[in-house]
Amino acid sequence: MVKTVIFDMDGVLVDTEPVHYDVSLLQFKDLDITVPDEMYHTFTGNSNKMIYQKIKDNFQLAHEVEELIEAKNKLFLDAFDKKEDLYLMPGVKELIIDLYNNGIQLIVASSSEMAIINKVFERFDLNPYFTHKVSGEDFPESKPNPAIFIKAASYSKAPIHECIVIEDSTNGITAAKAAGIFCIAYKGESGKGQDQSKADMVITDFRDLNFEKIKNINA
Template sequence: MKLQPKALLFDLNGTMIDDMQFHTKAWHQILNEDLGATLSYEEVKGHMYGKNSEVLARIFGKEHFPEDRVTEISFEKERRYQKAYFEHLKLINGLDDVLERAHQHGIKMAVGSAAIPFNIDFVLDNLNIRQYFGAVVSADDVTESKPDPETFVKAAQLLGIDPADCVVLEDAPKGVEAARNAGMQCVVLTTTHEKDEFSAYDNILCFITDYTDPKVKELF
C-alpha cells in the first residue's frame, strides 16, 4: 500500500474526531422536538451526510423552510452539538502523530468537509492543529456536497496537487464515493459505518479503527 502521496485530504467528523453520535443526537432532538418530525435515532443517522440544508431538504422537502430559517436551524443544531461534545473533544487516537509525521515528510494536508466553518473552526482552533492544513474546504465553499467530488477536487486544487497524488481519509460511504469520483484513493475509518457498507467502492486502500494502525505508516 506504500503510495507516498503528495497530499492527505481529511474529512472532519468521524474521521479526525469521533463525534458523529453527538451530531446525530443534536439532529434527533431538533428534528423531532423542535420541528415535529417523527424519526427514530437510526433514521436520523441515515441522513448524516451533506450540508445541514440538504439534511432538512431530504426530510421535509426542498423549500419547506425559507433560507433564513434554515440558517437559524443549522446554527442552533451546531450550538447544541458543540455544547454537548466540547468536554469530549479530542483527535482520534494516533492522528496527532500522523499530522506531525506527514508535516515532517513534506506531505500537504487539507480538510474537506460538509461541516460549516463554525464547526471546522471549533475543532481546528480548540485542538490547535490549524497550522497543519494548507487548505480548508467547508460546506460554504462548494455548490455540490459529497458524493459529488467538488469538495476534494477543490482541496487538491488549493494545495496545488494532482488528484491522483492525493489520499482521502473518510468515515462515510458518501465520502468514499466522492473520493472515487475525484479519482482519489481512500483510507476508511470504521468509526461510524461497518466495512460491509463500503462494498460498492473499489478505491479503498484499507480500513482502520484509528490512526495507531500499522497500515497508516505505510502511507509514508
C-alpha cells in the same frame, strides 16, 4: 509518491457524530418530527444544507433551510463547548504530526460549516499542520458529489494522482472515488453502518498508518 493527504473531519479526526446525533434529536423534538435512525444514517457525510432540505421536504416543514441550520449549529456549538469527554481519534494526531514532519501537505475537507471546523481545529490545536480547510457549506451539492474533494485537491502542491483521501462515510468514500482520488476508509465506532466497500483500503486504527506506509501507497 503521495504529496497531499485530505482528511474528512467528523468521524475521522474527531468523533463528533454522537454530539450531532444528540443535538439533532433535541431539534427534531422541538420541531415535533420523528426521523428514523435508518433515515438519519443516510445523512452521514452530507452537508447541513442537503440534510435539512431533505428533512424540510420529507416532513413538509414551513421553516427555511437556513433557519433550521442556524438552530442546529447553535445547539451543536453549545454542546461541543460543554462536552469534556471529546477527543481526537486514537492515533490520528500522531499520524498528522508524522506526515507533517515528513513534508506531506495536509488539507481538511468536511461537510460541516466552517464555524464548526474552526471550533474543532482550535480545541485540538490542528491549525499549525493544515494548509487549507474546505467546508461543504460552499458547494451547492455535498458528498457524494465529488466537488469538495476536487476543490481540496486543487489546493494541493501536487497533481491529483499524488493525493489521497481519508474518509469514513459511504457518501464521503463515494465522493472521493468520483473525484478520482485514492481513498482510505477509517472504520471507527461512528463508521458502523457505513458501506466502505468502495474504498481502496480500510483501517481500524490510525496507528497502522505512518509516512513510510502512505508515501508510496498509490505509486
